[in-house]
Amino acid sequence: MTTTDDVLSELTRLRAGDPPTHGGRVLSYVYDHGRPELDELVAAAVQAFLPVNGLDPTTFTSVAVLERELVAFSRSVLGGDSGVVGSVTSGGTESCLLAVKAARDSWLARNPGGQPVLVMPTTAHPAFRKAAAYLGVELVEVPVSPGSGTCGAAAVLAAVAAASDGGAAPAMVVLSAPSYPFGVLDPVPEVAEVTAELGIWLHVDACIGGWLLPWWPGEVPGWDFRLPGVTSMSADLHKYGYAPKGASVVLYRGRENHRAQYFATASWPGYPVVNPTVLGSRSATALAAAWAITRTLGEEGYAELVAESAAATAKIRSALGGIEGLTVVGDPAAALLALRADPACAPARQIDPFLLVDAVRERGFLLQAQPALQQSDGSWLPRTAHLTLTAVSTQIDSELVEALVAAANQVRGRSAPPPDPALVAQVATEGLPEKLAGVMSTLEAMPKDRAPAALVDLLAGVIDPDAG
Numbered sequence: 001m002t003t004t005d006d007v008l009s010e011l012t013r014l015r016a017g018d019p020p021t022h023g024g025r026v027l028s029y030v031y032d033h034g035r036p037e038l039d040e041l042v043a044a045a046v047q048a049f050l051p052v053n054g055l056d057p058t059t060f061t062s063v064a065v066l067e068r069e070l071v072a073f074s075r076s077v078l079g080g081d082s083g084v085v086g087s088v089t090s091g092g093t094e095s096c097l098l099a100v101k102a103a104r105d106s107w108l109a110r111n112p113g114g115q116p117v118l119v120m121p122t123t124a125h126p127a128f129r130k131a132a133a134y135l136g137v138e139l140v141e142v143p144v145s146p147g148s149g150t151c152g153a154a155a156v157l158a159a160v161a162a163a164s165d166g167g168a169a170p171a172m173v174v175l176s177a178p179s180y181p182f183g184v185l186d187p188v189p190e191v192a193e194v195t196a197e198l199g200i201w202l203h204v205d206a207c208i209g210g211w212l213l214p215w216w217p218g219e220v221p222g223w224d225f226r227l228p229g230v231t232s233m234s235a236d237l238h239k240y241g242y243a244p245k246g247a248s249v250v251l252y253r254g255r256e257n258h259r260a261q262y263f264a265t266a267s268w269p270g271y272p273v274v275n276p277t278v279l280g281s282r283s284a285t286a287l288a289a290a291w292a293i294t295r296t297l298g299e300e301g302y303a304e305l306v307a308e309s310a311a312a313t314a315k316i317r318s319a320l321g322g323i324e325g326l327t328v329v330g331d332p333a334a335a336l337l338a339l340r341a342d343p344a345c346a347p348a349r350q351i352d353p354f355l356l357v358d359a360v361r362e363r364g365f366l367l368q369a370q371p372a373l374q375q376s377d378g379s380w381l382p383r384t385a386h387l388t389l390t391a392v393s394t395q396i397d398s399e400l401v402e403a404l405v406a407a408a409n410q411v412r413g414r415s416a417p418p419p420d421p422a423l424v425a426q427v428a429t430e431g432l433p434e435k436l437a438g439v440m441s442t443l444e445a446m447p448k449d450r451a452p453a454a455l456v457d458l459l460a461g462v463i464d465p466d467a468g
Contacts, residue, residue, distance in 0.1 A: 019366055024392040024400075028368040033242040033305055034392030041296060042244055042289045049288035055281045063284050066291040070237070073294050074249045077214050077302075078206070078233055079226035085258045086251035087276045088237075088287050092207035094278055095234035095250035096127035097134065100172065102232070102252065102260035103201040104135055107171035116171035117163045121151050121186055122375050123179035125205055137171065143375035146382055149182030149330035149338065153190030160200065169200050177206045177213060177223035181370055181386070182329045183336030189222040192229030201231045201257075207248065208388075210235025212334045215299075215306035220333065231257060237290040240335075240390070242297075242305070246286030305391040309335045312393035319401040323408045325351040329384060335393075338370065338384040351408050353385040354416040354437035359407035360385075365400055369436060371444035383444060419445035424454050431462065 021030045049062075057064035067088045075084040089095045104116045117138045120128055124141075132139045142159045144151045156173065163170045173195055175186035188204055195202040204223060206213070210233070213220050224230065230253065237247035252258040264274040273280070297305070313335045320328060320339065327342040341350040357369045368386040375381065393400070417438035424446075427439060443451060 022392070024390060024396045025364055026366045027387045027389065028366070031239050031242055031388075031390050032392040033390070034308075034395060038242065038293060038296065041292050045288040045292040046244070046285040049284040052284040052288075053281050054284040054287060055275075060284065063287065066284070066287050070287070070291050070294060071249060071251070074210075074235060074237075075225070075251055077299065078210060078235060078251060079224035080251060080253070081225075083255075084225055084251050084253055085255055086232075086249055087258070087261065088290070089248045089250055089277050090246050090279060090282065090286070091238065091248050092125065092205075092234055092236045093127040093130065095207065095236070095248045096125060096203075096205060097131040098250050098261045098277065099203045099232045099234060099252075100128065100131035100137060101135055102257055103172040103203065104137055105260045106201065106257065107168070111168045114168055118172045118174060119156065119159045119163055119170050120174035121156070121176070121179070122373070122381070123149065123181050123186075124174050124176055125180060125207065128174055128205075140170070141376055143377045143379055144381070145330075146379055147330065149179065149184040149381075150186055153187040153194075156187065156191050157194055160195075160198075169198055172201045172203060174203045174205060177204050177209045178333040178336065180208055180336065181381075181384070182338045183332035183334060184330040185221060185223060185333045188230070189227055192222075192227040194229075195231075196229030202229050203232045203234070204230050205234050207234050207236040208239055208336065209334055210249075211237070211240035211242075211302060212306055212309065215303040216334050217307070217310050225251070225253060237294070238286070240306075240309075241290065241293065242391075243290035243293050244286055246283070247290035308391040308394045309389055312391075312397045313337070313389050315397050316387070316389065316393075316401060316404075319404065323351070323405060325349045325412050326356070326408055329382065335389040337387045337389070339387070340382040340384045348413045351412050352414060352416045352437070353383050354440045355411035355414055356404075356407055357385050357440075358435045358437050359410045360403050363403035363407060365403050369440045371440055383440070416441045424457075427458055429461070432458075 019026050022032050024032055052060050054063050070088050071086050107116045115138055117140055118132055119140045121142045121144050123144050140159050140163050142151050142155050160170055160173060173191060175188050175191060177188060178185045192202055213223060232252045234248060234250050237243040237249060238245045262274060262276050266272050320326060325342050325345045326339055329338040329340050339353055341352060354369050357367045360367050370384045370386050372383040373381045419442040420438055423439055423442045432439065446454060
């Protein structure tokens with residue numbers, strides 16, 4: 001018989017093979033506040049709510065209180081008034097999907113039998129592509145500038161006008177504050193002014209920036225509910241809200257818009273079903289932890305954490321400016337940076353981002369490789385190395401700068417391995433190699449219609465019970 005000690009020992013062994021989730025060495029996926037006491041708080045909150053089912057807040061009334069107070073705090077942070085309401089969800093993908101669902105259903109109520117259209121920049125999060133695929137919404141993508149990483153308001157509004165030809169206006173426009181790939185703001189104020197006049201639903205995806213931008217130093221252009229044209233917003237509590245994974249908010253201007261998110265039915269012989277989110281039964285642990293974190297930190301605590309993130313970002317951006325052959329894409333709005341080969345340098349002095357990621361990894365830091373992408377207008381967005389900096393980055397910023405400089409010097413003038421179609425089958429059977437530049441080059445070169453299948457094979461293979 002396996003003992004509980006044996007089970008816990010195995011879990012510890014498995015976790016030891018993961019990259020460190022604390023200390024700022026993983027510059028994507030995880031968000032570290034650098035405050036051990038908050039980890040202890042989260043653990044206690046999770047333990048207290050382990051058996052609670054968030055399905056029915058009329059039975060578990062604590063769930064209603066926590067969600068109500070989290071939504072109230074979030075709308076205050078995001079510039080909303082008493083007319084802004086919403087829900088706590090399992091993450092940004094669910095928040096975005098629910099916003100699309102609400103916009104689609106509202107549009108179909110006015111245009112029965114029509115085809116709802118969603119207009120968004122190329123850099124909008126894949127959650128909106130997923131939502132469109134799930135919900136039968138047509139996508140219209142607006143190319144962004146390879147140099148700035150964003151698009152002008154005129155381009156977005158031209159796409160809106162084109163999508164309106166011969167019929168109703170689009171069901172939804174999505175903009176990012178900021179976008180994940182390049183960390184830059186989309187033109188929210190200019191677009192919001194027009195969508196408000198036209199009565200078009202505008203969603204601002206602030207999943208990555210919602211708990212950064214309110215306290216970021218300097219003047220940040222409008223992006224939240226203080227702009228009358230913003231209809232809905234998403235903001236992840238498990239990113240810069242520093243809650244554990246599984247917590248986000250989706251907020252709406254107007255209770256009728258929020259109610260369009262819901263699913264309810266009495267057409268079965270069991271209990272009446274009403275679900276505000278995709279899940280029915282759902283854990284209340286992340287909700288409780290997010291409530292505990294926000295209640296403990298408050299706006300003052302978040303302002304302190306953002307100041308730490310901003311200080312680390314300023315130091316690292318300054319250091320990057322001195323690395324020949326490498327440059328930051330656009331003008332990032334906060335703590336997300338995308339590094340590309342500097343087109344102003346001769347190829348012999350340029351730094352390939354894929355090789356940079358591998359070389360920095362050898363020095364103990366994990367950046368994220370982002371492949372180049374051809375847009376609908378034929379232009380190419382550059383391959384980049386992505387960094388997400390957090391409050392804890394102030395503790396390792398000097399070491400990270402040293403790693404970036406040394407890695408850049410190591411790979412300057414070298415080209416990433418060419419695409420190798422054999423790698424696809426190899427990765428599917430043997431897993432990812434230690435150096436990923438060749439894999440990323442191969443993925444980048446694959447036709448758009450073939451890449452998804454290769455990615456599915458990779459991930460499905462990793463979790464296949466008969467793998468390995």
